[in-house]
Amino acid sequence: MEVDPAEVGLDAERLRRIDARFARYVDEGKLAGWLVTVSRHGRLAHVSGHGQRDNEAGLPVETDTLWRLYSMTKPVTSVAAMMLYEEGAFQLTDPVSDFIPSFADVRVYAGGSDLRPVTVPATEPVRIWHLLTHTSGLTYGFHRNHPVDAMYRAAGFDLGVKPAVDLARACDIWAGFPLLFQPGIEWTYSVATDVLGRVVEVASGQRLDEFFAQRIFGPLGMTDAGFSARPEQLPRLAALYARGPGGTAVRADALDEAKEPPKMLSGGGGLVGTAADYHRFTQMLLPRPESPAGELDGVRLLSPRTVAYMGSNHLPGGADLEAIGRRLFAETPYHGIGFGLGFAVVIDPVPGKVICSPGEMSWGGAASTAFFIDPAEGLTASLFTQLIPSSAHPLRSQFRQLVYQALA
Numbered sequence: 089m090e091v092d093p094a095e096v097g098l099d100a101e102r103l104r105r106i107d108a109r110f111a112r113y114v115d116e117g118k119l120a121g122w123l124v125t126v127s128r129h130g131r132l133a134h135v136s137g138h139g140q141r142d143n144e145a146g147l148p149v150e151t152d153t154l155w156r157l158y159s160m161t162k163p164v165t166s167v168a169a170m171m172l173y174e175e176g177a178f179q180l181t182d183p184v185s186d187f188i189p190s191f192a193d194v195r196v197y198a199g200g201s202d203l204r205p206v207t208v209p210a211t212e213p214v215r216i217w218h219l220l221t222h223t224s225g226l227t228y229g230f231h232r233n234h235p236v237d238a239m240y241r242a243a244g245f246d247l248g249v250k251p252a253v254d255l256a257r258a259c260d261i262w263a264g265f266p267l268l269f270q271p272g273i274e275w276t277y278s279v280a281t282d283v284l285g286r287v288v289e290v291a292s293g294q295r296l297d298e299f300f301a302q303r304i305f306g307p308l309g310m311t312d313a314g315f316s317a318r319p320e321q322l323p324r325l326a327a328l329y330a331r332g333p334g335g336t337a338v339r340a341d342a343l344d345e346a347k348e349p350p351k352m353l354s355g356g357g358g359l360v361g362t363a364a365d366y367h368r369f370t371q372m373l374l375p376r377p378e379s380p381a382g383e384l385d386g387v388r389l390l391s392p393r394t395v396a397y398m399g400s401n402h403l404p405g406g407a408d409l410e411a412i413g414r415r416l417f418a419e420t421p422y423h424g425i426g427f428g429l430g431f432a433v434v435i436d437p438v439p440g441k442v443i444c445s446p447g448e449m450s451w452g453g454a455a456s457t458a459f460f461i462d463p464a465e466g467l468t469a470s471l472f473t474q475l476i477p478s479s480a481h482p483l484r485s486q487f488r489q490l491v492y493q494a495l496a
Contacts, residue, residue, distance in 0.1 A: 089132055094496070096128035096466075102494035103134045109490060110483075114139035117336040118481060119456075120329050121149035122473040123363050126491055129466040130376035132367065134494075141326040141474070144339065154317055154325045155472040156346050157359040157366070158453030159419050162281040164369065165355035166220055166430025168288045168299055170394055177291040180220070180429075183213035184283065187290040188256075190263035191283075196225060197266035202238035207266045218271045219284040220429040221402045225267025226278035231416045239265045245279070247454070247476075248343035255296065255352050259286045268414070275403060275413040275427060285355020296353040307387045308368045313361035316349045325360070328455065331480040340476060357454065363472050366459060370468040373449070374461055381463070399449045399463070401426030401433050408435055419452035419478060421485070431461075442485050443492045458484045465495065 093100040106124055113119040121139025125132060137149040173180065178187070185192040191214055195207035210225075218224035229240030230247035243261055244251035253261070262283065268276055285296045292299050297315050305313045317325045325346060332338035346360050372384040373395055382390035390398075403412060409422035409432075420432035424439035431449040434440075450460035456478040459470040469491045471483065478484075 089135055090127075091131040091133050093133040093494075096131055096133050097496050098126070098128055098133050099494050099496040100134075102496070105493070106134070106487070106490045107136045107138065109486060111138045113481065113483075119473055119475055120327065120337050121153075122471065123149055123151070123153060123155075124469070124471050124487070125363050125367050126469045126494070127367065127371070127467070130371055130374065130378065135363075141324075143327065143329075143337075145327075147323075149326070150324070151364070152312070152324055152362055153472070154312060154321055154360050154362055155457060155474065156326070156328065156453070156455045157361055157457060158357045158455055160366065160451060160453040160457055160459060161355060161357050161359040163430045163451055164300065164304060164359065165281050165285050165288065165296075166398065167373075167389060168296075168304060168355075169216070169220065169284050170398060170429065171303060171389055172288060172291045174391060174394060178216055178287070180215070180217040182216050184216060184219065184287065185213060187287045188259050188263065188283065190260040194225075194263060195266050196270055197234075197236050197268055200235070202235035202242070205235060205239075205266055210267060211270050212272065214267070214271045216284070216287060217402065217429070219280040219287070221427050222275050222278055222280050223272050223403070224278065224280045224283075225269045225271050225274075225276070226262060226280045226283065227268050227276055228278055228417075231277075233414075233416055234268060236266055236268055240279075248345065250350075250352055250354075252351050255282065255286050255289065255354075258352050259283050273404060273412070275409055277416060277418040279356055281356035281430075282354055285353065288355065296355055304369075304389065305365075307389065308372055308384055310361065310365040310368050313359060313365040315353055315358045315360075316346055317360055322347065326474045328474055328476065330476045335480065337475055343476060363470060366470055366472075367468070370459055370461055370470065374466065374468055375463050376466065398429040399431065399433055399447060400428055401435055402429060403427050406435075408439070410439070417477075417479065419454075419458070420450065442488050444488055452478055452484055454478055456480065456483050458487060460488065467491070467495070
């Protein structure tokens with residue numbers, strides 16, 4: 089902690105309600121362990137944790153525990169892309185095929201089965217802004233809701249499973265499948281941010297891990313973040329659990345992808361890191377008294393205007409996800425929530441029935457992690473845990489309501 093909560097308008101006793109509520113999840117066997125951080129106006133006001141990073145080994149959660157970030161990687165990749173945008177490497181309206189030629193002649197699913205699909209030509213190219221907003225028509229195999237999802241799984245792309253191909257080859261494979269819809273007209277959670285990671289590689293001339301390390305992690309002091317745990321970090325890596333019978337957490341080593349460097353660098357879900365690492369990332373995106381958004385400790389990654397633009401709702405017609413999003417798995421509610429360039433964005437807190445602020449940016453990861461950034465309140469909060477799937481318990485909505493009720 090960097091400040092007494094009262095100095096930044098937070099009630100310490102009310103903050104402890106977070107700890108009491110989430111401790112129950114551990115005591116009931118629903119979570120192995122967790123760690124939360126809450127900051128306001130750029131100063132860390134609450135850090136707490138409970139339970140085990142590894143139940144079987146009896147190893148407790150500690151402040152330097154390494155967590156699987158999964159889709160909390162997506163905002164990092166989006167920041168990387170927007171850094172290149174600021175350098176003039178591309179325009180948001182540029183076709184993805186300018187960087188990945190296999191996207192030049194994509195087709196759109198119009199009927200049939202996964203084995204005999206009927207397709208039509210795309211009426212416009214998949215563009216970079218489509219990748220940033222998940223309006224590209226790409227999908228995920230683990231949705232298990234559409235014939236095209238089955239095509240992804242047949243090619244080896246499923247939750248916790250990937251074929252032994254690099255990112256460039258994966259993008260070529262995905263480009264060969266039909267899109268779910270014409271680009272730009274609907275929203276579906278997808279591999280779009282992985283494809284965006286490949287655009288970052290081509291535009292920068294660097295592998296994604298190299299770009300992250302040199303342009304984001306190093307400058308921000310995110311010392312433990314990476315695409316896998318290094319050998320010396322393995323003792324700090326939290327074990328992975330899945331929801332078992334009765335909602336209890338059971339070990340899920342078969343889904344573990346974090347212990348060895350991956351063949352495919354997933355800009356959509358491949359990072360591991362500590363709470364301190366991600367706290368640094370969120371502080372860079374938050375407007376703070378000493379500096380506007382996009383900068384931390386004298387290091388500027390993005391202009392404040394770019395960060396504000398990323399935090400605007402970019403969905404067609406200003407719609408929310410409920411209006412144009414397919415009712416599939418995602419790391420956010422749909423009612424009253426729009427989508428910016430890499431984040432979910434609150435349009436109106438009322439439809440979602442959880443207290444928060446318009447303009448709040450957020451996302452989460454498959455192992456039930458989550459973060460949000462509220463520029464209006466100068467507030468950031470992050471939840472780290474280790475349970476798949478993230479829909480197993482209402483952790484995110486409860487975390488949000490318990491953080492906001494502590495604002496004094």
